[in-house]
Amino acid sequence: MGTNSVAVDIVVPSRTEYLALVGSIAECLARSLEAYSGDREALAFDLNVVLTEAVMNAIQHGSPLSSPDMLRVRIDIEGEVLSIRVHDSGQGFVLDELAERDPAALEESGRGIFLIRALMDSVSYRKTPSGNVLELKKKLG
Amino acid sequence: MNVEVERGEQWTVLRVLEERVDAHNSGELKSVLLELLEKNVASLAVDLSQVRFIDSSGLGALLAGYKNANLRQARLLLVGVQPRVQSMFELTRLHHVFEMVNHLDEVSIQQ
Numbered sequence: 001m002g003t004n005s006v007a008v009d010i011v012v013p014s015r016t017e018y019l020a021l022v023g024s025i026a027e028c029l030a031r032s033l034e035a036y037s038g039d040r041e042a043l044a045f046d047l048n049v050v051l052t053e054a055v056m057n058a059i060q061h062g063s064p065l066s067s068p069d070m071l072r073v074r075i076d077i078e079g080e081v082l083s084i085r086v087h088d089s090g091q092g093f094v095l096d097e098l099a100e101r102d103p104a105a106l107e108e109s110g111r112g113i114f115l116i117r118a119l120m121d122s123v124s125y126r127k128t129p130s131g132n133v134l135e136l137k138k139k140l141g
Numbered sequence: 142m143n144v145e146v147e148r149g150e151q152w153t154v155l156r157v158l159e160e161r162v163d164a165h166n167s168g169e170l171k172s173v174l175l176e177l178l179e180k181n182v183a184s185l186a187v188d189l190s191q192v193r194f195i196d197s198s199g200l201g202a203l204l205a206g207y208k209n210a211n212l213r214q215a216r217l218l219l220v221g222v223q224p225r226v227q228s229m230f231e232l233t234r235l236h237h238v239f240e241m242v243n244h245l246d247e248v249s250i251q252q
Binding site for chain 2: 016017019020023042045048049052053056059106107108109110111112114115118119
């Protein structure tokens with residue numbers, strides 16, 4: 001991995017039709033990382049999954065009901081560290097409560113945070129006076 | 142969601158004609174699966190060969206179909222799962238749950 005430095009800021013309505021857009025931006029970004037020594041197509045797919053799950057989580061748990069709210073997604077690459085922050089302004093959630101479920105159980109939902117944790121190196125969620133932030137980090141290379 | 146249903150002698154094939162199955166269209170996939178099973182389809186093959194991306198809600202929709210098929214003693218088979226989509230089944234260990242083949246002619250109805 002060489003010296004990449006990229007910042008992408010995305011603001012979209014918190015609706016499911018925008019999942020594909022956010023996911024494809026992450027894919028394009030991964031493919032553009034010429035200094036990345038790993039499999040860029042695999043990284044592109046993984047980031048698409050991570051962004052799709054993180055944004056859907058914010059739509060489900062973060063946005064106030066019946067409000068055409070917006071979500072902000074910020075992707076930063078500084079050197080070898082990729083950071084994703086998904087901001088929402090809803091009531092939020094408790095990360096560990098969503099992550100407790102066994103993915104192999106035959107439940108139809110509840111695998112989103114599991115997938116994010118499997119594909120990223122660190123996952124945190126914090127509530128701030130100006131909103132909630134799901135922060136994900138991955139070391140590239 | 143863009144799908145096509147073909148009723149053969151042995152299998153009813155549901156072709157998912159979308160490159161992406163995510164929370165925006167997975168609800169429709171679940172509805173189509175459950176509707177077909179409701180009509181007493183005994184052997185349902187879900188052709189995923191066009192699908193390049195699936196998220197947790199898409200896996201959940203297929204799992205809803207699997208569970209419903211089991212209740213009805215019907216058979217649900219996934220066909221043509223692409224490698225990256227397969228990796229999502231493996232990550233969530235659901236590849237142990239679903240019966241999967243590359244092509245429908247690899248499997249006999251008697252199994």
